Amino acid sequence: MNTIGVLTSGGDSPGMNAAIRAVVRNAISNGCKVLGVKRGYDGLINGQLEEMNLSSVADIIHRGGTILRTARSEEFRTEEGRMRALNVLKVFGIEGLVVIGGDGSFRGAQKLSELGIPTIGVPGTIDNDLAYTDYTIGFDTAMNTVVDAISKIRDTSASHGRANIIEVMGRHCGDIALYAGLAGGAESIIIPEVGLDIDQVCKKLIKGKNRGKLHSIIVLAEGVGGAIELGGVIEEKTGIETRATILGHIQRGGSPTAFDRILASKMGAKAVDLLLEGKGSLVVGVQGNKTFSIDIDEALSLEKKLEEDAYQLADILSI
Template structure:
């Protein structure tokens, strides 16, 4: 393994730069050439590739986003686009690829692996929706961003005696809502894994008002229901003024937490180590604080398990 490439694909996640730094420096330490593929699989198709050195990754461990940029590539999913990518890999003499992203990025890595290109995947997505790993890079930073927003919104909600619905990301996975809701002391947490019962939400609000509570926070995972329609329904049923805050892409940005930086660094190191050992078609993950690897195909097929116990605890603590 003389030359390796690294690319970030799909949505960005805080901690990607820490993983890039780890891959580049581990590769160089082991006398390898490290090539950065810009803008995900598009860069692989178009040959937008630069060699990295130690200075290329200086002072990036604390930065959000990805310095080599990212994109979603429809062209790569075609046979023509795939052939272009394979040609570019051959021209640049890349022996193995490390791919940072979510399940879509991993499927691309699996496709390349089936065509004879050694690939290792690193899970980077704020949704934490990949079942084979306890946590994905960027998740805890997104949770911290939401918790910070909850604190600010609580201040103004208390001043006006309002309820506030805060919509967070996680269309298919409610982990951001669950973790931030528990950490932020939300009265109700609405996730795709649990059926929405508006009457139960309203009951909690009324009980809180009756004991003198000045505010209420409701965390809503996007896609479960329309935040504005839910707000209207709550106001009609409770006569409590209810505002909506949609956090959107603010959850993807910002300085990664120490945890995300550490996990990203450990995973980046492990990914290079796997390529050096001749491993291919595998994904790096973390289980019980241990970094491990699993076949890409298996990683993509592990169903994400929702933490029902944690959800129940959050519900008890919010009475």
């Protein structure tokens, strides 16, 4: 294999740049040419490619976001759009492609594999919603961003004697809310896998107030509902002044943690190794601190399950 392409697709996540860096430098060290695709599959369809060298990825391991940019592509969902992308890959002589993104990005990679282009997926998503791998790139950074926000909000919450709801990302997977809530000492954690029991939440708040607790933190995954609306219901039911904070896209940004930088570096390098071995239609993951690969179809067929022990522990520790 002489020429490898790399793109980032879907939502950005801290650590994507570290993965790009690993792909480029591992490929070049093995005598390969690397082409970076700008703006994901949309950029691939429109031929937005440029050759990358060692300097292209200098001083990016610590940066959030993605230097290749990212975009959603409705056109790539069509057969015509995918054929245009395939033609661009052939014109530029790309013999293998590394796709960094989430499940939607992997489905795109799967389609290109079916068209004869070896592809390797690298999991870059803050949601940690891919069942085949212990961690996805960006999750640790996003979780720490939320923990930092919880600490700051707790300070003002205690000063005013309020309850505070912190709404975090996670439409279908509540990992950010669960683990940030556990690490941040939240009184209630509301996630899509379990749903909302408003009476239980209010009961905890009232019991805490009766024993002299000055404040309470509730972490809410966006997939369950809105923090502002929930705050109104809680205040009406309990009489406890309740404020809402929606963290939004602040969770996507920031310098990646050491964990995410190392994880991304290992996964990006592994993706190149697999292509050089003549393999494709695979995704890279980590289990037990070891990188491995699995078929894209199998990876996407696995159902993400809640770590019930962690959820129960968070409930026990919040009494």
